[in-house]
Amino acid sequence: MPLGNFSPPSPPSPQARPQELPTQPRPPIHDTPRVKPRPILKGTTYILTRRTTQRQFLLRPSSQVNACIRYCLAAAQRRSGVKVHCVVFLSNHYHIVVTDTDGTLPEFTEELNKLTAKSLNCHHGRWENFWSSGVQTS
Numbered sequence: 001m002p003l004g005n006f007s008p009p010s011p012p013s014p015q016a017r018p019q020e021l022p023t024q025p026r027p028p029i030h031d032t033p034r035v036k037p038r039p040i041l042k043g044t045t046y047i048l049t050r051r052t053t054q055r056q057f058l059l060r061p062s063s064q065v066n067a068c069i070r071y072c073l074a075a076a077q078r079r080s081g082v083k084v085h086c087v088v089f090l091s092n093h094y095h096i097v098v099t100d101t102d103g104t105l106p107e108f109t110e111e112l113n114k115l116t117a118k119s120l121n122c123h124h125g126r127w128e129n130f131w132s133s134g135v136q137t138s
Contacts, residue, residue, distance in 0.1 A: 042103045045085075048096040050113060053129045057091040058120060068123065072115040080108035 052058045059065065069089055073096075077084050081104055086097040098108065117130035 040100065040103050040105050043099065043101060045097065045099045046105060048098060048109060049093060050109075051093040051132045053132050055092045055132075058124060058126075058130065059089050059094070060091045061089075064123060065120065068119045069116065072112055072119060075115055076108050076112035079111055080104040082108040 059069070073084065073087060076082075081102045083099040083101055084096060085099065086095075088095045098105070100108075113131055121127060121130050
């Protein structure tokens with residue numbers, strides 16, 4: 001049954017097709033420019049800083065939070081061998097001065113941030129992101 005003046009479009013003839021433009025080959029995905037990874041050198045001293053998500057006061061001092069932070073810091077130090085010189089935890093971020101004696105700084109920061117996030121999220125009854133995205137290292 002026809003619907004008003006509607007008629008289905010006819011397929012284009014082979015001669016009416018537009019000419020294909022020459023295309024440049026795309027570079028493989030692995031050849032695209034990337035940010036260079038930061039060098040991790042044995043015996044180098046670093047200043048680490050990490051902030052909580054949305055700058056919430058999730059590190060606010062209490063006897064339980066302080067004990068949790070001390071445990072997580074000691075566990076990360078023991079597992080990675082990084083030498084910790086100075087630690088300051090404030091209500092929404094921390095600063096740590098470390099010397100990476102074995103080139104294991106990424107393992108230290110991963111372990112510290114993971115353990116701290118899991119334990120303090122449990123303490124606060126949370127399950128979302130604990131740390132803001134990005135890590136600052138000097």
